[in-house]
Amino acid sequence: MKKVAIYGQSYNTNALKEVLLLLEVLHEKNIVVFFEKKFYNLFQDDNSLPKKYPTFSHFNDLNSSFDLFFTIGGDGTILRSVTFIRDLNIPVLGINTGRLGFLATIRKDEIKQVIELLIVNDYKIQERTLLSVKTSPESEAISDINFALNEVTIARKNTTSMIGVKTYLDDEYLTNYWADGLIIATPTGSTGYSLSCNGPVVLPNSKSIVITPIAPHNLNARPLIIPDNTKIKLEVSGRENEFLMSLDSRIATVNQNTHIFIEKASFTIKTIALTNQSFLKTLRSKLLWGEDTRNNLNQS
Numbered sequence: 001m002k003k004v005a006i007y008g009q010s011y012n013t014n015a016l017k018e019v020l021l022l023l024e025v026l027h028e029k030n031i032v033v034f035f036e037k038k039f040y041n042l043f044q045d046d047n048s049l050p051k052k053y054p055t056f057s058h059f060n061d062l063n064s065s066f067d068l069f070f071t072i073g074g075d076g077t078i079l080r081s082v083t084f085i086r087d088l089n090i091p092v093l094g095i096n097t098g099r100l101g102f103l104a105t106i107r108k109d110e111i112k113q114v115i116e117l118l119i120v121n122d123y124k125i126q127e128r129t130l131l132s133v134k135t136s137p138e139s140e141a142i143s144d145i146n147f148a149l150n151e152v153t154i155a156r157k158n159t160t161s162m163i164g165v166k167t168y169l170d171d172e173y174l175t176n177y178w179a180d181g182l183i184i185a186t187p188t189g190s191t192g193y194s195l196s197c198n199g200p201v202v203l204p205n206s207k208s209i210v211i212t213p214i215a216p217h218n219l220n221a222r223p224l225i226i227p228d229n230t231k232i233k234l235e236v237s238g239r240e241n242e243f244l245m246s247l248d249s250r251i252a253t254v255n256q257n258t259h260i261f262i263e264k265a266s267f268t269i270k271t272i273a274l275t276n277q278s279f280l281k282t283l284r285s286k287l288l289w290g291e292d293t294r295n296n297l298n299q300s
Helices: 013-028 037-044 075-085 108-119 279-287
Strands: 003-008 032-036 068-073 092-096 123-136 151-155 163-169 172-179 181-185 208-214 224-227 232-237 242-247 250-255 259-274
Touching: 003 013, 003 037, 003 075, 013 068, 013 108, 032 037, 068 075, 075 092, 075 259, 092 108, 108 259, 123 151, 123 242, 151 163, 151 259, 163 181, 172 181, 172 208
Parallel strands: 003 032, 003 068, 068 092, 092 259
Antiparallel strands: 123 259, 151 181, 151 242, 163 172, 163 232, 181 208, 208 224, 232 259, 242 250
16 A cells, blocks of 8 residues: 545544644554545644645546555445546545544544555555446536436425425336335445435445435335336426436435436445454444344354
8 A cells, every 4th residue: 555545524623633643643554544534634724734735626636556445434425436437447435533433443543554554555445336427418416427326316496385206117117106206225324314305225246226205105116126127207397497316425306307317337436344343243332222132142
């Protein structure tokens, strides 16, 4: 590992301790560091960093010469990092500065140990599916960054009335969801918004997509798991002329006569998992599974 990028939210001043510790360890290993510019400026204003560092501010500023992309924050920070990484195949590793996340799992007290493990390649790469979105007519709001790691969400706007989302799978009509909206989630996104709307938890390596209605009018409209090679088409109707479409945390306003086409993206995001980590361990910690001591009686 010779060259890395560091990214965090531009308002997260609470990350200074983690950043300084990470820089100290990377300096000991003679690893070149680039900062995302807005995050870097946050610390430069207070002269908090030990020296000046080169910066990046756009996807075009990065290339395949970077060995790793560190994020400082939580799962949302990793989701935003995807807009910089895109199809460059730079593995991403999240250092958590808040509550335990499903993606950002490295704690401050683990940073030095983790760098040592990375140096000797003691880790595994998990490839995570993304969704790509196209619209007809084309929407300028999503024309450039038209992909999502967690989910694509259709939701009502400026109204308390439901919207109808006609859904087609591989050009075959499925149903018209009358609801507050509809979530199309990847396995990574199955533990996010979809889960809060009673969607299932899907393992990250599952080749699946989850369709989850948001507060459906028909109680028999249940979440549906489909193969990830399925092509999805959505048509939205309602009392308002516009609706909202979000790709992870990026929100666009879309006209009602717009057709939405969703499919698996042509590239994946690589996340790093240490050999002592697993999704099931994170699942138990995050969702507090096994808190009843009776569940642990037969464990070896």
